[in-house]
Amino acid sequence: MNIGTKIIEIRKQKNMTQEDFAKIFHVTRQTVSNWENEKSYPDLQTLVQISNEFNVSLDTMLKENMNMVKKIDNYKVYKKIFIGLIACILAAGVITGIYIGICKAQHNRMYDKVENAGFKKEMTADFIEKYQGYYALTENDIDYLVEPKSIGKYELDTDKFTLTARKGDMDITISIDENRKIYLALYPGEIEIDEKGSVINTSKKLTDVQKEHMNDLLTDRKEEILPIISRALELWDSINK
Template sequence: MNIGAKIIEIRKKRNMTQEDFAKIFHVTRQTVSNWENQKSYPDLQTLVQISDEFDVSLDTLLKEDMVMVKKIDNFKVYKKAFIGLTAGVLTVGILGCAYIGICKVQHNNMYKSVERAGFTKELNENFIEKYQGNYALTEDGVDYLVTPKTIGKYELDTNNFWLTARKGDMDITINIDENRKIFLALYPGEIEIDEKGNEIDTSKKLTDVQKTHMNNLLINRKEEILPIINRALELWDTINK
């Protein structure tokens, strides 16, 4: 027996017209007629209401009506898929918002450490021309520069800042990379040195000009260079802690 036949049976047992039945469930008489003639089916919410109203179990209503059972089974599948998809979208959205929030906090904290160390960055022509857009701190005639990160706003970055110390018209230039390695610029090229101003890789081939420049800085002007190296390392540790 199908749903339509069961509705007829329920209605006739209670001496109800289609109009009476329709009023209970806030539908038209034509809708009830379509149900009974299997031209359409009640939705799931209405089936539950019919079950409650006439104390007839859903199992009884649906028994042998394979079309309606199939529709309900399909509904369950679609509902499950919809719930899963919705949960997935919400999860991705929450994780995305959390990631963006973490990126913003991390990005801001990186530059706060630079500013707390005394570095500044001004958006005016003189500052940009002198410091090439870097964060700058000048002490005793030495410019200590921090190169801004090139990462996007919504990217995490765990790398350390580079720091450059320069004196005069780049007469002395010392770079400290993200791994705290110290390099002395020779223009062109550079060599790695230690905290005491000693060359680390003595096997590196240098031109005569580079050798002359290196010896002048690391031998003749060592007392001038060492305080710059020490202060540069101190600042590097401060901004990258």
């Protein structure tokens, strides 16, 4: 005798309708109908309740329907897998949330340093035209520019900001890269220099025009350039350390 037939037998012995039977175990009439037609099976907890309620041996009920036992066992396995999958999804969600939070915090700290150093970024036509959308700080007719990061907001970034000091219309342009190396623009090209305005790579081949420009800046106008280099390095340190 299978479990569906056993439930029908119990109901008839007790003169119960499917609705009456369903109320005892807090299920719907349709659920009881599905049990009796073997479209579904009661779970183990409900089987124990049926056994206790009607004094029917649970062991006998299960032994007489091995197909049901297998389905219940499979249900337990699938339930564990489902719970494990949900736990993994929740854990992934928590980790993702933490990661996004860290990225947001890092992103905000990065640009807080830039703004705390006195740089501004205004989305006005005049500002964009003059500074090309960079963060900008102007002192003594020198424009100090910080290029915004191109990374996504939800990406960690360990690279330093680069900084450019610019005077006039390409008159003097000094750049400090993410490794704190200093470059003097020669238009075209550039050359690496140190904090004292001395050329670092003397083997680099330069055109006559570049040599003339370099000598003008690093010899004739050296006293003009050194304060710009010093201030640019000071600003670079303030936004990157």
